Amino acid sequence: MDxxxxAFLRSRREALxxxxxxxxxxxxxxxxGLRRAELATLAQVSVEYLTRLEQGRDTRPSPEILAALANALRLDEADRQHLRQLASVDHNRQLCTGRRPSVSRTVRPEVQGLLEALRDRPAxxxxxxxxxxxxxxxxxxxxRPLxxxxxxxxxxxxxxxxxxxAREHFPDWVELADQQVAELHRLRQGDPASDAFAERLGRSVGAPFxxxxxxHPVAAQPSGVRWLRHPEVGPLRLAYExxxxxxxxxxLVVQLPADAATAAALDRLSGRRPGGLRSVAG
Known part of the structure; x- marks a missing residue:
């Protein structure tokens, strides 16, 4: 997390x-965005101290300074939580074992069983x-048809x-792209594999990513509704949790039909009789 x-404070200052x-x-x-001197005045800290924070030369701001910076930067709750997490990591380095988080690719049998138990819900x-x-x-x-x-x-x-x-299939592609990057940032936790993945994707697609x-977005909705243009059954409106x-x-992401038309389309896609799925409130 060095x-x-x-970097997070600087990104929010430049965005304000x-x-x-x-x-x-x-x-x-x-x-x-704001100049350092302007943010320092709003947060009532010195420009020199803010410079040290942004350059990574001071990594242990007090809770009072964090709160003052968060208020001055007009951070929302997701950003405040991420800021607290970053500060907590730096304050507790002495508790770390030296091991970095790894990317898990193993699926536990219990989780596989849960997926299979969801016979009527895409998951x-x-x-x-x-x-x-x-x-x-x-x-x-x-x-698979996508x-x-x-x-x-x-x-x-x-x-x-x-x-x-992807842009053809997802009418709300911009929102989806923002959310995917936010999730990637939120889950980094100092994992070098995340940065390596981001570097490869950045080289491949450039500016859109x-x-x-x-x-540095971190706010991602764990639930909501997403539109999908399916090549076989047409427009779908899917709730996700x-x-x-x-x-x-x-x-684990579970999808549900958000309206009756989507429920009927998913029935056709799976070969069920019409009405086999019940839509949820969107």
Whole structure:
């Protein structure tokens, strides 16, 4: 996590417009967002101290300074939680064993059994890099025609950014892309594999991914509704719920039809009689 606290503070300072905090925008700004001196004044800290924080030369700000910076930067709750996590890691380095988190690609039999028990609901399992580790038959019928499951090791983030079909299949592609990058950032936890993955994807697709990655987003919705243009059954409106498997650092995602038309389309896709699935409130 070296340098992450400072990089995160800097990203939020550069994303905050002067008018958002009651300052004139001016015409001679060479950098985006607030100047360090402006943020230091708002948070009532010295410019020198803020510089040390952003450059990673001071990694142990007090809770009072963190709160002052969070208030000055107008951070939302997800950003505040991430800031507290970064500061906590730096304050507790002496408790670390020296081992870095690893990317789990092992699916426990209990989790595989849970996937199979969800016979009527598309469900799939992701690790911290969004590798699709396992899935059930309803998800296979849903996702394989999209191209998501092509290859030996499908990856959701890679598909969203690097496969041209993703923009065609997902009408809310921009929102989906933002969320996938936010999840990747949220789950990094100092794992070098996450940075290596981001570097490879950035080299492959360029700005669509890199511009999002450099903003350090961390707010990702664990549930919601997503539109999908399916090549076999047409438009679908799918509700999704994400369950965190803490011991495995994996996520189980379950999808449900969000309206009657989607329920009927999923019935057709699976070969069930009409009305076999019941839609949930969107």
């Amino acid at each position: 340098g992450e606290l400072g 417009r002067p008018e958002q905090v009651g300052l004139p925008q001016g015409t001679r700004r060479r950098t985006p 799939y399992l992701l690790n911290r890099l969004s590798d699709v580790l396992a899935w059930n038959d309803p998800f296979d019928r849903l996702a 191209g998501l499951l092509d290859g030996e090791q499908p990856n959701l983030v890679w598909f969203v950014f690097a496969d041209e079909r 890199l511009s999002r990655w450099r903003r 994400t369950l965190e498997l803490a011991d495995d650092q994996q996520r």
